[in-house]
Amino acid sequence: MTLPTTSREWHLVARPSGWPAVADFALRAVPVREPAEGEILVRNRYLSVDPYMRGRMNDTKSYVPPFGLDEPMTGDALGEVLASRAPGFAVGDVVTHRLGWREFAVLRADDAVAVPAGGEVPVSAYLGVLGMTGLTAYAGLKAVARVREGDVVFVSGAAGAVGGPAGQLARLLGASRVIGSAGGPEKARTLTEVYGFDVGLDYKAAPIGEQLAQAAPDGIDVYFDNVGGDHLEAALDVLNTHGRVAVCGMISAYNATEPPAAPRNLGVVIGKRLRIEGFLVGDHWGLRPEFLREAAGWLRDGRLVSRETVVDGIDHAVDAFLDLMRGGNIGKMLVRLDG
Amino acid sequence: MTLPTTSREWHLVARPSGWPAVADFALRAVPVREPAEGEILVRNRYLSVDPYMRGRMNDTKSYVPPFGLDEPMTGDALGEVLASRAPGFAVGDVVTHRLGWREFAVLRADDAVAVPAGGEVPVSAYLGVLGMTGLTAYAGLKAVARVREGDVVFVSGAAGAVGGPAGQLARLLGASRVIGSAGGPEKARTLTEVYGFDVGLDYKAAPIGEQLAQAAPDGIDVYFDNVGGDHLEAALDVLNTHGRVAVCGMISAYNATEPPAAPRNLGVVIGKRLRIEGFLVGDHWGLRPEFLREAAGWLRDGRLVSRETVVDGIDHAVDAFLDLMRGGNIGKMLVRLDG
Structure with a gap:
């Protein structure tokens, strides 16, 4: 398989005052570098858009640092490993990580979390109800x-x-x-x-x-x-x-x-x-194992129900975010990228 | 000693909207009844006026019931026992209780708390820094x-x-x-x-x-x-x-x-x-013994300092309360009654 050489990613190009506008963002093509020792290359399948991201668009100190201007935005994403130079990750593994808003991500394997293979729940749940x-x-x-x-x-x-x-x-x-x-x-x-x-x-x-x-x-x-x-x-x-x-x-x-x-x-x-x-x-990552055990069970037996609103294509990621801000979603808002 | 037959007490006669006015209150003379079995008669020496009393002047459900119209107001007070029909209380004992805003109070002994005699702190502290x-x-x-x-x-x-x-x-x-x-x-x-x-x-x-x-x-x-x-x-x-x-x-x-x-x-x-x-x-009465032990010690050795603003005479009790609302006090605001 040939590895990708170019990735499109969303940059913040202007800080919104009040409601963000499409013009505050730009989709830019950038080269994809090869993973170094300890890194993996991931093809993103789903990007998460979340309300807290609005705060990161302001230039104010907060609990998460602001997005940089003319830099790629970040956020949760789920994808499959295309290349791995890290033990514990193989090509084809599905992982979640924090380098969303882009098609391909190169990251330290430590920053990725493996998603159980062959689970009885759709993998996108790991960005939402199980995420x-x-x-x-x-x-x-x-x-x-x-x-x-x-x-x-x-x-x-x-x-x-x-x-x-x-x-x-x-x-x-x-x-x-x-x-x-x-x-x-x-x-x-x-x-x-x-x-x-x-x-x-x-x-x-x-x-x-x-x-x-x-x-x-x-x-x-x-x-x-x-x-x-x-x-x-x-x-x-x-x-x-x-x-x-x-x-x-x-x-x-x-x-x-x-x-x-x-x-x-x-x-x-x-x-x-x-x-x-x-x-x-x-502050509550310590609850994650207990949560996953309980919630995955409830999800399988139907006592916990998840809904998603899925928007297709990275070109529509900003639209999805803006729609989320306006309340256009029911359940988790996700952007699905082509295979 | 002849027991008093008349007591003056403050009644709320109109519910203030916004800042209370003197005309919302009336000082009325009422007969003093004899204490029944289990009751004591107290001559109040100090009346406490406190900001929370403002809320009780409104006719709204709150954590303390509102004052009744044309009824005596209540609040913390400190005084000496003039007559007792309850075991554990003798004439001359100093007590705190909740029937303030009046010269003489007849109350169940269970509702009175004895103040240590011969203490090294002025008794008024038991309405304030030790109260x-x-x-x-x-x-x-x-x-x-x-x-x-x-x-x-x-x-x-x-x-x-x-x-x-x-x-x-x-x-x-x-x-x-x-x-x-x-x-x-x-x-x-x-x-x-x-x-x-x-x-x-x-x-x-x-x-x-x-x-x-x-x-x-x-x-x-x-x-x-x-x-x-x-x-x-x-x-x-x-x-x-x-x-x-x-x-x-x-x-x-x-x-x-x-x-x-x-x-x-x-x-x-x-x-x-x-x-x-x-x-x-x-909700925190359980802390009282520990608090009294610690605070009385700190007060005696000067590490805890108490100030009082004292207004003399029951006729000025409402003035004292209004002055408190305007911030006229430093430290605990008290009304001292003549002996």
């Missing part, structure tokens, strides 16, 4: 919110790659009632009909505060926050004493140029003794 | 923020009855640097000169965010919040990774008719993995 987004949901529920038997759990962004697993895992970890919110009637229906939430709220149909209060007459014990703003305000209003908020994301603010004015009811944390705690999946 | 406000500071630092050796700690409302002890106890529990904020130059000086804070910020002199960033070049690890709003926003900006916020009060919002628009930077809880947790001292 970073699934583990994020699991860690937020288990280590941060500490979901207990009988908890009423509210998940926002519940049709997304983290929210969908979060609602289902909450139930599997003992929640007695799971309420989700998403944008639009189709997504709201997906929550109940596909993922088995008790209630699916369409936040575009009526103020989320009113809908949540109605859906949770006895309050909620845990809020898994992917949205922030009015959703967080609504959750604080109905959280029960000693309730917990695991803050995973605040997508409502990612493209805002003015800081959000909500929540305006933060004072309720005192009387209700609420805990609001932000987290990053990177 | 509810001191224990609040201790519980917030120890059980909620979990202050550790070497932490940099920021305390707002630091000239107040909780904040003053909070900053000093933070140091005694291991903090390496303690920063406080208060309103006005005299209070700010008290923090450093009397309480031994490293830095005392006058939030009226310049935006608290700028001042705090300058005072904490290496960030802060713990924020003990008595104020909310812009102070919380400032703290979130400079909190280090895995920082903790113990939310004790949000006095900036208590008299607001519009919900506050701050903090507008709540999203930083994710990347910095911050924990924001509200608490009530009532």
Whole structure:
């Protein structure tokens, strides 16, 4: 087999202010170098696009460094090994790694994670429900919110790659009632009909505060926050004493140029003794073996259901990201590259 | 000794909207009944006025029930037993209890706590630094923020009855640097000169965010919040990774008719993995014996310093409360009644 000599990769060429535009990105062809000792060459099959990437497009210090201008962007990807100069990896192995946004990647084998061959689940699951987004949901529920038997759990962004697993895992970890919110009637229906939430709220149909209060007459014990703003305000209003908020994301603010004015009811944390705690999946890699064991089992026996929205072709990777920002996806948003 | 037949007590007669006014309260004379079996009659010497009382003047469900209209208000008080029909209490004993805002109180002995006789600290300390406000500071630092050796700690409302002890106890529990904020130059000086804070910020002199960033070049690890709003926003900006916020009060919002628009930077809880947790001292009574043992020792040997602002006469109790709301006190605000 002839190895590729050219790879196309997406560069950030301008820092967006507010909503990103197509013109902020460029798809460029670059030479592919040969793997050195200890490295592998991977042909990417799936690229992950995720909301946290928006933060990396700003030139501000954050928990992940910003993307460089006129440099390739990075992100999770899954592909097959085309050449290996590292023990433990053979041509044809399927791996996940962090050099997404490109067709071919040369990386240190230490930075790749092997995906089980011949599994009963599609390999793309390792970028989603069995990957970073699934583990994020699991860690937020288990280590941060500490979901207990009988908890009423509210998940926002519940049709997304983290929210969908979060609602289902909450139930599997003992929640007695799971309420989700998403944008639009189709997504709201997906929550109940596909993922088995008790209630699916369409936040575009009526103020989320009113809908949540109605859906949770006895309050909620845990809020898994992917949205922030009015959703967080609504959750604080109905959280029960000693309730917990695991803050995973605040997508409502990612493209805002003015800081959000909500929540305006933060004072309720005192009387209700609420805990609001932000987290990053990177602090919880120790949970991964336990998570994979449990989640893979639930996925095989159908108690955990995964949805994907797949966009074909690397030329459409930015479109996929922008569509994700607008909420165009149900489940994990992936870009599939031709074989 | 003749027992009193009449007691004056403060009633709430109108629910304030925004800032309370003198006309919302009335001082009324009522008959004093004789104590029944198991009860004691107490002549109050000190009444405590506290910011949380503002919330009880609203007709909204909260962690403490609202004051009833045309009923006596309640609150912490300290006094001496004039008559006892309960074992364990003798005439002349000094006790604290919850029937403040009045001259004489008849209460079940179970609801009174004896104050050590002949102690080396003034009895009024049992309404302040050795009472509810001191224990609040201790519980917030120890059980909620979990202050550790070497932490940099920021305390707002630091000239107040909780904040003053909070900053000093933070140091005694291991903090390496303690920063406080208060309103006005005299209070700010008290923090450093009397309480031994490293830095005392006058939030009226310049935006608290700028001042705090300058005072904490290496960030802060713990924020003990008595104020909310812009102070919380400032703290979130400079909190280090895995920082903790113990939310004790949000006095900036208590008299607001519009919900506050701050903090507008709540999203930083994710990347910095911050924990924001509200608490009530009532959940932490279990810490009281340990707290009294430690704090009484520190108070005696001068490592813990207490200040009081004392207003004389029950007729001025409402004035004292209103002055407290405006920040007129340094340290614990007390009303002293004539003997």
